[in-house]
Amino acid sequence: MYRIAFPNKGRLATDARALFTDAGLDVRVHGDRALTAVLGRGDLFEAIFVRAEDIPEFVADGAAELGVTGWDLVAESGRGVESLLDLEFGRCRLALAVDDECDVRSVADVVPGSRVATAFPRLTSRYFAGSNIPVEIVPVSGAAEIAPHLGIADLIVDLVSTGSTLRVNGLREVATVCESSARLIASSAHIQGTLGGAEPQRALRELVAALQSVIRAKGQRYLMANVPRAALGSVKQVLPGVDGPTVVDILNGGDHVAVHAVVRASDVYRTIADLQALGASGVLVTRIERFVP
Numbered sequence: 001m002y003r004i005a006f007p008n009k010g011r012l013a014t015d016a017r018a019l020f021t022d023a024g025l026d027v028r029v030h031g032d033r034a035l036t037a038v039l040g041r042g043d044l045f046e047a048i049f050v051r052a053e054d055i056p057e058f059v060a061d062g063a064a065e066l067g068v069t070g071w072d073l074v075a076e077s078g079r080g081v082e083s084l085l086d087l088e089f090g091r092c093r094l095a096l097a098v099d100d101e102c103d104v105r106s107v108a109d110v111v112p113g114s115r116v117a118t119a120f121p122r123l124t125s126r127y128f129a130g131s132n133i134p135v136e137i138v139p140v141s142g143a144a145e146i147a148p149h150l151g152i153a154d155l156i157v158d159l160v161s162t163g164s165t166l167r168v169n170g171l172r173e174v175a176t177v178c179e180s181s182a183r184l185i186a187s188s189a190h191i192q193g194t195l196g197g198a199e200p201q202r203a204l205r206e207l208v209a210a211l212q213s214v215i216r217a218k219g220q221r222y223l224m225a226n227v228p229r230a231a232l233g234s235v236k237q238v239l240p241g242v243d244g245p246t247v248v249d250i251l252n253g254g255d256h257v258a259v260h261a262v263v264r265a266s267d268v269y270r271t272i273a274d275l276q277a278l279g280a281s282g283v284l285v286t287r288i289e290r291f292v293p
């Protein structure tokens with residue numbers, strides 16, 4: 001049995017569950033307050049629900065073989081865990097920010113001895129040490145953006161997603177300390193195979209492949225259209241697909257054939273217009289649940 005530590009609340013928790021469900025590993029909790037659950041139909045994976053910030057510790061200690069949590073929390077923990085897969089949600093950056101009125105435009109402008117409020121003291125210390133600027137870290141457990149207004153810090157290092165929290169608090173982003181997103185993590189010892197034989201390694205590979213197929217499918221669409229056979233040369237330019245479009249005969253289709261292809265979701269708008277210009281009809285676009293190239 002593989003134990004996977006999941007965040008117990010918040011956006012990370014919701015997105016992690018949705019991803020595993022889409023990969024065929026639905027979280028079957030018994031009762032609302034259960035702290036563990038079975039994943040999927042088999043008896044291979046068990047979920048435990050804990051605080052996102054505790055997950056690197058639990059995985060490093062072997063309380064769980066795997067975990068899902070933000071890379072910012074992994075990096076801050078300094079524990080011996082590694083990322084097996086970028087899950088591509090929970091994207092944010094750990095950023096250095098100052099009062100809007102302040103003259104600091106880059107990290108080089110930070111006056112030595114400045115006070116920096118942050119819930120990420122380890123990453124912040126390392127960042128300023130790397131920039132050769134001695135600063136005083138003011139540890140806070142959250143809401144660092146208030147610190148400059150309270151006069152307890154000159155700068156902050158905090159997570160930024162859209163930047164609106166900084167703006168409403170009259171702060172300006174100056175530099176990125178590190179980028180983050182949710183990751184599937186395992187302890188370094190586990191990855192090196194010292195804790196498992198061939199069977200667990202295979203289960204791990206299959207899990208990563210299943211999650212990867214869902215992540216890959218998210219940005220793709222399956223497009224079908226009927227096009228004049230004579231236009232196939234030009235259709236190929238518009239619809240490169242994975243190996244070029246699949247071309248299918250249509251019963252009573254006359255001089256038309258059906259083409260099927262995987263296209264990037266962001267290209268669908270342009271592709272449909274281009275296909276119509278080539279005489280396409282019956283265009284159908286569907287979401288893809290999983291995609292294994």
Ligand code: AMP
Nearest residue numbers: 090091092159160161162163164165166
């Ligand atoms: P925003 O206003 O969108 O820039 O979001 C910033 C606020 O949301 C800060 O208080 C952050 O601590 C928090 N936040 C944003 N993204 C994340 C994330 N991926 N994980 C945890 N907290 C986040």
